[in-house]
Amino acid sequence: MKEISIFIDESGDFGEYAVHSPFYIITMVFHDQSIDISEDISKLDKELDYLGLHDLCIHTGPIIRKEEIYKSMSIPERRRIFNKMVAFVRQLDITYKSFYIEKKHVHDPVEAAGKLAKQISIFIREHYSDFLDSNQVKIYYDNGQIQVSKILASVFSVLLPNPIFRKVLPKDYKLFQVADLLCTFTLIELKINDNMYSKSEGTFFGNRRDFKKNYLKHIKKKEWK
Numbered sequence: 571m572k573e574i575s576i577f578i579d580e581s582g583d584f585g586e587y588a589v590h591s592p593f594y595i596i597t598m599v600f601h602d603q604s605i606d607i608s609e610d611i612s613k614l615d616k617e618l619d620y621l622g623l624h625d626l627c628i629h630t631g632p633i634i635r636k637e638e639i640y641k642s643m644s645i646p647e648r649r650r651i652f653n654k655m656v657a658f659v660r661q662l663d664i665t666y667k668s669f670y671i672e673k674k675h676v677h678d679p680v681e682a683a684g685k686l687a688k689q690i691s692i693f694i695r696e697h698y699s700d701f702l703d704s705n706q707v708k709i710y711y712d713n714g715q716i717q718v719s720k721i722l723a724s725v726f727s728v729l730l731p732n733p734i735f736r737k738v739l740p741k742d743y744k745l746f747q748v749a750d751l752l753c754t755f756t757l758i759e760l761k762i763n764d765n766m767y768s769k770s771e772g773t774f775f776g777n778r779r780d781f782k783k784n785y786l787k788h789i790k791k792k793e794w795k
Contacts, residue, residue, distance in 0.1 A: 573603040573706040577738075579749035581757050584679040584717050593760050595670040596686055596718060597753035599745050600794060602704075605663045611744050614658045621650065627741035628655050630754040634774045645774065652774075656785060659748055665794035666749070667693060668756040679717060687721045694729050697794070701730055708734045710746060755789050 582594035601607070618626050632638040633648045640648050669689040676682045694701060701707055707730055713719050726733040740746050761767055762778050775781040 572704045573708065574701065574704040575601045575603055575745070576707065576709045577601070577743060577745040577749045578709065578711045578718070578722065579746065579753045580715060580718050581753045582673070584682055584715070587673040589766075592674065592764070592766065593670050593672055593757060594682060594686070595668055595753055595756050595760075596690070596721070597666060597668040597749050597756060599664055599666045599749045599752060601662075601664050601745055607662055607664075607745075610658060610662060614654060614744065617654050618651070623651065625741070626651070628747045628751070629740075630655070630751045634754070635770045649774065655747070655751055656789070658744075659751060659792065660788055662748070662792075664745070664748070664792060666752045666792055667794045668753065669693070670756065670760065672760075683717050683721055687725050690721065690725050691729060694725065698729075706732075706734060708736055710736045710738045710743065712740060712746070713737050752789065752792075755786060759786060 577599040578596065580594070580596050582591050584594065585591070618624070628651065629638065630652070633640050633652050636643070636648065640651075669686055671682055671685050673682070676685060707726070709722055709726055711719065711722060723735065726735075738746055740750070758767070758771055758775075758781065761771075762781070767778050767781075771781070775785065
């Protein structure tokens, strides 16, 4: 029985446009469950254990901005964790897709949700045969924002037969943490395109060219076109 798992994370909020929150992004990571990634996960866990970070739930934004548990870590320490996660993603047999809106072009949360739902619907219809080839489609989300839960329920339930929804804890699923990483990559790419690359991003990655060359071009190979 073929099963596709979809791990979903978001970036931003449905509030009014603000410089610190110019976009709203929903990122989906797709994994064919017949492809075993347990060894890859075990390898990453062992590498994190070696760094003294047992059972670490990797949250990409705070690593870059030096927040939460990373606030006392140096740039090399944080970059070491980040690079291990990027290497993990590069070797996985997964794909991803990000959907986004620029908030200054929408008037209210209803319009924002409608635009995102339309993008996701178009994507599913374009790849409908791929989804129908699977006996089960399972959607994993942490129910972090009620608007996203409603979008997912409305789109997947209408377009696909019997999708299964699962509420997750980020710490329990490495692929949910991958969705967080890829969502952050999408955000940084959008900010670069709008000349909004931040000081903390420049400090962590180097200049925009460095980010694109050393990170983005490798990650974009995983994008489901």
